[in-house]
Amino acid sequence: MIETLLNADLSPTRLMTIIKTIDITSDINKLVSRVREDTARTHAVSQAAEIMKLTNIHTRTLLLHCNESGNISLKAPDSAPASQLLYTVPGNSILFAINNQSFPVQLYAVQDNHLTLRQQIIVDADNPLFIDGSKVLFDSNPMGTGHTAFIGSINLPDRGADIGVFDRTSLRKIAWFPHDDSAARYLVSLELLEAAQDPEARKVAEELVYHYHPAVAWKAFQLIQQTNPQAALNYVPLLRKLQNSRLNHLLDQQSEAA
Numbered sequence: 001m002i003e004t005l006l007n008a009d010l011s012p013t014r015l016m017t018i019i020k021t022i023d024i025t026s027d028i029n030k031l032v033s034r035v036r037e038d039t040a041r042t043h044a045v046s047q048a049a050e051i052m053k054l055t056n057i058h059t060r061t062l063l064l065h066c067n068e069s070g071n072i073s074l075k076a077p078d079s080a081p082a083s084q085l086l087y088t089v090p091g092n093s094i095l096f097a098i099n100n101q102s103f104p105v106q107l108y109a110v111q112d113n114h115l116t117l118r119q120q121i122i123v124d125a126d127n128p129l130f131i132d133g134s135k136v137l138f139d140s141n142p143m144g145t146g147h148t149a150f151i152g153s154i155n156l157p158d159r160g161a162d163i164g165v166f167d168r169t170s171l172r173k174i175a176w177f178p179h180d181d182s183a184a185r186y187l188v189s190l191e192l193l194e195a196a197q198d199p200e201a202r203k204v205a206e207e208l209v210y211h212y213h214p215a216v217a218w219k220a221f222q223l224i225q226q227t228n229p230q231a232a233l234n235y236v237p238l239l240r241k242l243q244n245s246r247l248n249h250l251l252d253q254q255s256e257a258a
Contacts, residue, residue, distance in 0.1 A: 002027040005094070005154050008069045012130055015094060019128050019154075025098040028074060028152060031064040074098075075140070075151040082144035084168050086115065089133045090161035090179045094154040095140070096128040101149035106142035108171070110135055110164065115171040123151075134161065159183075160212050183213040190219045194226075202227045209235050214244040 002022060005015055039050045054063045060076045070091070088110060095105060102124035108115040115137060123129050131138055140151055157179060165175040178184045186208055193201035205223035208216055217239055225232035239247055 006067050006069045028098050070156040077148050079146035082141050086166040088137050088164040091133050091157035093131045095123050096152040097124050103147050103149040106139040108137040113173040115166050183216050186216045214242050214247040
């Protein structure tokens, strides 16, 4: 079954080998039937809420299955115009087709703060597409007219990475936001504590400086530094262990300024 591919221990080569040996259309149909059966067992109001929870109305995507490693989703056909923005998908993804359909995907190389246009690929039943989200951004609506095929995806996210936002015309990076919802909440909490000049802010920061997401750890570090610059220096080795190039650059800048 396709669910067995939601395993963080499987290498990209192994993932691609397995997916080419299974009947993807049959497996997806079984997952769709399971979703239908699971939601049908609930009360009408709860059923509607459950369906909404599984559906992203903005992308027309249905979540079919998930575990701690990732998820399997299916994007319905549409005729949507191309968005002016392009987004990276942190982690590894495999795009696949069902029902003997096919669809085009435009690839871009991710290079720091800009994208470089690469080749356009046709995904079909015999040719699923593996994508390393740290190096490649994909656009499943390259013509700007939507797509007539279902787009299946297996997603193995990297919770510690960020979602990059790029302008479609200039291919320049214009924004980012945390992929992990908890990281976003912690960032907002730290910023609110800072704005309110809460006396307990440092205690919270001393806990969150151990967070695995670089943006959260950096913000917590800054709050500690505001009250006790010397104490903040003790956390520099901890932040270096995250091995994040952007974070290391910020620490280097701060060291040079001192």
